[in-house]
Amino acid sequence: MYHYKRRLKLKTRIKNGYHQYNAGKGWIWTHRRVAEKKMGSKILPGYEVHHINGIKTDNRPSNLIVLSKAKHRAIHSKGVKK
Numbered sequence: 001m002y003h004y005k006r007r008l009k010l011k012t013r014i015k016n017g018y019h020q021y022n023a024g025k026g027w028i029w030t031h032r033r034v035a036e037k038k039m040g041s042k043i044l045p046g047y048e049v050h051h052i053n054g055i056k057t058d059n060r061p062s063n064l065i066v067l068s069k070a071k072h073r074a075i076h077s078k079g080v081k082k
Contacts, residue, residue, distance in 0.1 A: 017056040031056075035064045048072045 011022040019030040035049045036042055038061040043049065050072050052063050067075070 014057070019057055019059060031059045031064055034059045034061055035066050037061070038064065039066065050075065 013020050013022075013027070015027075020027045021030055021033075022028070029049075031049045031051065032043060043066055046069055047066050048069055050065050050067050051058060052065060055063075
């Protein structure tokens with residue numbers, strides 16, 4: 001017996017330097033979805049996803065960390081990469 005995986009055709013784009021995709025329910029930030037999958041839950045209000053290496057298009061789970069907005073802003077205001 002053969003099992004075929006149906007592949008969805010997603011629309012993609014880059015906005016403000018970040019990847020987004022649309023599966024028919026509006027545009028989703030790819031880095032946020034990858035971080036949610038990594039954590040196993042939704043990102044709570046007041047939290048943001050930080051790209052550890054500073055490359056907005058590098059959405060590997062190992063490069064993403066969820067931080068409070070305050071902590072995220074502090075990192076970027078100091079020019080710190082981690």
